[in-house]
Amino acid sequence: MSHPPSGESEQPQWGQPEQRWGETQPEQPEQPPSPYEPPGGAGEQPRWGQQPPDQPWGRPEQPWGQPPPYPPQGPYGQYGPPQGGGGPNTLAILSLVLAFVFAPAGIVLGHLAKRQIKRTGEEGDQLATWGLVLSYAFTVIGLLACCGWIGFAIWAGSGDGTTY
Template sequence: MSQPPEPDQPPSPYEPPPGGQQPPYGQSPGEQYGQDQYGQQPSSEHYGQPSYGQPSYEHPGQPPHGQQWGQQPPYAPQGPYGQYGPPSPQQGGGGTNVLAILSLVFAFVFAPAGIALGHLAKRQLRTSGEEGDQLTTWGLALSYIFTGLYLVACCGWLALVIWAGSPGTNT
């Protein structure tokens, strides 16, 4: 059985209040007896005077402009269904174009692919506003140079095979 609280101690929050009454929803048992949830008497802030560190307002008892005490600030407006975050601007550049980088890389790996990627990157750079025009130019130039060297090497090798296999030369 619970005993009534002593005069100098607040009632226990774990025991029902005397008389079997429950405090209103959202209110702790101590608040029902003029105390806050920690068992202390209300400060001067409850009487219209701000406590130390609290902002003061021209009209005591009025909430700050635009917001009530205890309420969350309003959420930002949500975009249309299926989109994430705020819409991004169409113009304005967002870094280096990926195809520009790939055209430079493929100039050394497989030059004909570097040519194709370079021309695609040039077309994208005209419309998107991204960076990478100089990378694309270097990728195209190196791709054309290496493709020309590959063609010269292949034609030279083919000419050597044909010349070595012809029956007219005896040495």
């Protein structure tokens, strides 16, 4: 293995193509000024992330000639569509909420949620169970209250018509 002469590094410099031992590098022609550069006399442009001296605050300007950084293409970006773990089943949540609002609807949604969770493997089985339990309990309490009210109405109206 041969070593480079003293004074030369083994690593190519940043931005320079790799040069093999004994090869000469062709001269690069000087690039003409870009038509997208601002007209001369302004001095060196600030690098990305640095503020120009006349702007002590604010967002750094986009360097001329470079496109702005865009997010990855596609509806889900670079990571793809979401995978599982999206939270509990929506029907299970609605079953629990409707147990307090309109219990019979909570019963229907609870059973639908249980079936859907078993089929898809989503989260929320306990929510659906609690929605069913509370919905059945509130339905039974509501039915007992209605029967009691009807019984009271019948009992109160069963008098002989005299008032005391």
